Amino acid sequence: MPDMSPSIVVLANLSAASEHAARYAAVLSEPLQARLILLHQYREATPDPELVTMTATDTYRSQADMDAALQRLTRQLPATTQIVTSTHAEVEMVAEAVERYHPLLLVMGTHTDTSLLDLLWQNQVLRDTHWPLLIVPEAATTTQVPRRIALAVDADPFVLNPASRAMAPLLASWQAAYTVLHAEAPNERQAFPGQRALANVRLSQLLPPATALELYEEKSLPPAEGIMQAVSDVQADLLVLIVRPHSFLGQLFHFSVTAQVLRQSPIPVLLLPAQGPSTPSWLGRLT
Known part of the structure; x- marks a missing residue:
């Protein structure tokens, strides 16, 4: 059953741009006390076996580092925040989150120079979800709700x-x-x-x-x-x-x-x- 409590889903890939977007989403959510859902895709490293061998300990350390970084970001946000990780393909992960949480909107950070790949990814999210999508440039001022x-x-x-x-x-x-x-x-x-x-x-x-x-x-x-x-x-x-x-x-x-x-x-x-x-x-x- 979908969780219909007010929420905002942030695509959190732990880049500076996505962390900037998460902080803005927290500001936007405050008047309605909507919770933030940090959606992160976990990619297991797949090194070339001829070059390096990755042990189980290395894999767990990588995942632990990711979890720790997400927890640090959560503590910095002035909003109730939930972390959701997935190993699914990115667009599938987003579509599943939309169907499960029915958020008020999706939030995505972008770097200063938006590339063609960025545009195609944003378009794919719209195409697969038909959901409101907020694009937050890394250089945008995001310390207060829009005036x-x-x-x-x-x-x-x-x-x-x-x-x-x-x-x-x-x-x-x-x-x-x-x-x-x-x-x-x-x-x-x-x-x-x-x-x-x-x-x-x-x-x-x-x-x-x-x-x-x-x-x-x-x-x-x-x-x-x-x-x-x-x-x-x-x-x-x-x-x-x-x-x-x-x-x-x-x-x-x-x-x-x-x-x-x-x-x-x-x-x-x-x-x-x-x-x-x-x-x-x-x-x-x-x-």
Whole structure:
């Protein structure tokens, strides 16, 4: 049976970037008193038998070192924290954790220079889980909950999937100000696209009905550049992107606006999947 108590799952590979992300997740979880789940993949070393022989003692020491490092990180976090380790493949491990814990979101740290492999891994997590995913750059300032959240939305209607809609209490707990960003796409021909974007956010039920929303429109720059310019202008400390299934289910994700923003963003980016025709069978049970 799934554990439905509020939680945030952090992909903890013990890198500096993942530890930075875990600390930010602890800050975000505090208003709701959500617990952190540090999810770590344990890889047994497989040295070349012609070069070195690894004894059972070496294997146990390696695992003990990993456990000790995770425990040290846990003691540094100002939140109730649970450690979960797995020997399964990474994507399978994440999908199992999502089905078991139904967390509010997944959190992943990234290095300063986001590589193509990073983007493909992030896309694979979205593709297999359809779950909200927070990407935390290693250089981002993460000492407090967001004060200004920017939501980048186009003029086309969208419906958030159940997991994304379940983010609403956590967003509300941060008591942030919100700016809707609309960066006009070259093929956009609808009248008043910024106002349509604003209406789409209101209809999404992501935020309480009375939430004040400011609108920022960028018409001269390409969408990814426009979003980054807007983030700088409004001094946002968290960016929210609505990710449509045709983006993360497609083969050209690394060419998408989402991928371009992930490469460039100096602040954490929250990816919220929209409803699509192909979702994990268990996701519908959240409705």
